[in-house]
Amino acid sequence: MSELETVRGLAHGALEALEQSRERIDDLNVYPVPDGDTGTNLTLTARGVVEALDASTAADRQVLAREATRAALMAARGNSGVILSQIVRGAAEALADSNDLARAFRGGSDAAYAAVRKPVEGTMLTVIRSLAEAAEGAPALEPAELLALLVQRGEEAVARTQQQLDVLREAGVVDAGGAGLVELVRGLAAAAAGEEPIARIAPPPRLSLEAVHQEPSRYRYCTTFVVEGDGLDAEALEPELDRLGDSLLVVGDSSALKVHVHTDDPGAALSLGTRLGTIEGVEIADMRRQTEEREERLLAALPGGASRSAVVAVAAGEGNRRLFEDLGAERIVEGGQTMNPSTAVLLEAIDATAADEVVLLPNNANVVMAAEQAARVAGKPVQVVPTESMPAGLAALVAFLGERSAEENAAAMHEALAGLVTGEIAVASRDASADGVAVREGEFLALLEGEALVAGAGFDEVARALIERLLAEPRDVLTLLRGEGAPSLNGLLDELAEQHPGLELDVHEGGQPHYPLLLSAE
Numbered sequence: 001m002s003e004l005e006t007v008r009g010l011a012h013g014a015l016e017a018l019e020q021s022r023e024r025i026d027d028l029n030v031y032p033v034p035d036g037d038t039g040t041n042l043t044l045t046a047r048g049v050v051e052a053l054d055a056s057t058a059a060d061r062q063v064l065a066r067e068a069t070r071a072a073l074m075a076a077r078g079n080s081g082v083i084l085s086q087i088v089r090g091a092a093e094a095l096a097d098s099n100d101l102a103r104a105f106r107g108g109s110d111a112a113y114a115a116v117r118k119p120v121e122g123t124m125l126t127v128i129r130s131l132a133e134a135a136e137g138a139p140a141l142e143p144a145e146l147l148a149l150l151v152q153r154g155e156e157a158v159a160r161t162q163q164q165l166d167v168l169r170e171a172g173v174v175d176a177g178g179a180g181l182v183e184l185v186r187g188l189a190a191a192a193a194g195e196e197p198i199a200r201i202a203p204p205p206r207l208s209l210e211a212v213h214q215e216p217s218r219y220r221y222c223t224t225f226v227v228e229g230d231g232l233d234a235e236a237l238e239p240e241l242d243r244l245g246d247s248l249l250v251v252g253d254s255s256a257l258k259v260h261v262h263t264d265d266p267g268a269a270l271s272l273g274t275r276l277g278t279i280e281g282v283e284i285a286d287m288r289r290q291t292e293e294r295e296e297r298l299l300a301a302l303p304g305g306a307s308r309s310a311v312v313a314v315a316a317g318e319g320n321r322r323l324f325e326d327l328g329a330e331r332i333v334e335g336g337q338t339m340n341p342s343t344a345v346l347l348e349a350i351d352a353t354a355a356d357e358v359v360l361l362p363n364n365a366n367v368v369m370a371a372e373q374a375a376r377v378a379g380k381p382v383q384v385v386p387t388e389s390m391p392a393g394l395a396a397l398v399a400f401l402g403e404r405s406a407e408e409n410a411a412a413m414h415e416a417l418a419g420l421v422t423g424e425i426a427v428a429s430r431d432a433s434a435d436g437v438a439v440r441e442g443e444f445l446a447l448l449e450g451e452a453l454v455a456g457a458g459f460d461e462v463a464r465a466l467i468e469r470l471l472a473e474p475r476d477v478l479t480l481l482r483g484e485g486a487p488s489l490n491g492l493l494d495e496l497a498e499q500h501p502g503l504e505l506d507v508h509e510g511g512q513p514h515y516p517l518l519l520s521a522e
Contacts, residue, residue: 004056004057012050014187021039021183024039026039028173029294030168030176036294040077041077041078042180045081048076069088070256086115090110091104101143102135106135108132109129120165122162122163122175123177123178124178126175127157147188150189172330221262221264223263223269224283225279225282226259227256227276227278227279228279230254232276237257237272241272244268245264247262308403308404309359309409311328311361311400313331314346314371316335320512323481327394327400330354333345341370346360346370357383359409360375360382364390371384381405391518392520420521421449422521424518425462425515425516427442427445427514434452459516470520476502479521480505480506481519484511485516
């Protein structure tokens with residue numbers, strides 16, 4: 001396969017992943033303005049690169065890099081698209097004479113930061129820098145393996161954006177541009193592995209009213225255009241454009257500059273461009289109208305302005321928190337396994353939901369009583385689904401629909417749990433005997449549906465015995481949540497794939513403490 005064909009395949013993978021996630025990313029968009037177009041802008045920018053590569057006859061990397069860079073510049077839409085064009089430029093320049101992916105991500109990060117006059121953390125800038133740092137710190141891996149690792153690290157960086165930027169924290173969402181960037185990398189990883197990009201299982205975010213209702217930009221029009229000419233000077237143009245509005249980006253080179261600015265006077269911005277050269281690719285979007293359309297679209301999915309019911313879930317581990325959030329839990333209470341939240345903490349989370357009714361998932365046997373007490377004294381109807389593990393909670397949450405009542409959702413969740421069997425592996429803190437199974441301090445103890453099954457010093461042996469029992473009856477899906485600092489699962493997963501070819505393996509980095517592995521089979 002030629003280098004051109006390889007690059008085309010990677011670009012198509014990135015575009016397909018963005019297209020699959022475009023609407024979800026649009027719905028997340030509250031920064032820098034809540035115009036709900038980040039996913040669309042990223043997709044259109046990537047599509048411009050794909051179309052240029054499909055038409056290309058380039059025979060060497062230098063030409064390919066120039067063509068990809070120019071295509072991204074010309075196709076860039078909106079703030080996020082222009083920043084993406086600079087990530088493409090930095091990465092393409094690094095890859096023009098090297099196969100080093102770490103250099104490519106660092107080049108993309110440096111170019112993106114250089115393009116933004118006042119970089120803000122908690123945005124896609126933070127995410128591309130995190131990806132560069134992860135790539136530089138990764139062990140020697142094949143490209144497909146490295147990209148798969150970067151998807152994981154990128155998801156972690158996106159999750160952190162909510163705490164890095166006040167507007168995201170107040171709205172209860174993550175940064176849309178960063179989320180889109182990770183979807184792009186997800187598509188690259190799939191293409192590098194020779195696979196089709198797979199849409200995320202998570203549905204579009206169930207947003208709170210705070211996330212839907214956001215203050216619009218002080219300026220009305222998002223104005224983007226290209227200036228082509230000779231001897232163009234971005235630094236000379238920027239101060240004049242800066243007087244017209246905000247969110248200014250001027251990127252490119254002496255022959256072509258891409259301009260992005262939020263302004264009330266698009267004509268004045270275009271006039272500045274025509275003084276320097278020929279303008280083309282003019283895009284003027286009414287952000288007030290876009291903001292209104294975004295609110296109408298999101299509110300249409302919330303009967304009466306909010307979901308009829310919401311989910312409050314108890315979870316431990318950063319990865320598990322993200323899984324519950326992605327599947328639609330509105331509030332996550334820290335706890336479970338070894339740290340149990342009080343009734344007061346659960347009540348606070350229930351009261352904080354925007355919905356009229358709540359489904360409460362305790363996700364641990366020790367939390368069920370506090371959950372039932374909270375339901376009795378809450379100021380709104382609460383249904384407790386007595387899930388005793390996080391895998392059970394996730395299985396129940398798949399059945400949730402916000403437009404249904406809490407009672408209807410609870411019934412659907414109970415039905416979803418009917419065929420579920422769960423297990424867990426703990427690390428013994430002392431010598432003990434449970435259910436006739438003796439375990440020494442530091443050994444691994446497997447529990448099946450809460451009852452001790454087997455103990456031993458070898459993680460693989462204990463896990464294998466537990467999995468055999470979980471799969472004693474025919475099962476379609478095995479979910480594994482890997483705990484904080486848990487041993488590698490690679491060998492076990494290879495064995496399972498060979499012994500159970502029809503079994504779907506759903507593996508996640510849960511990050512829960514004290515329990516190296518949580519499992520469920522359905």
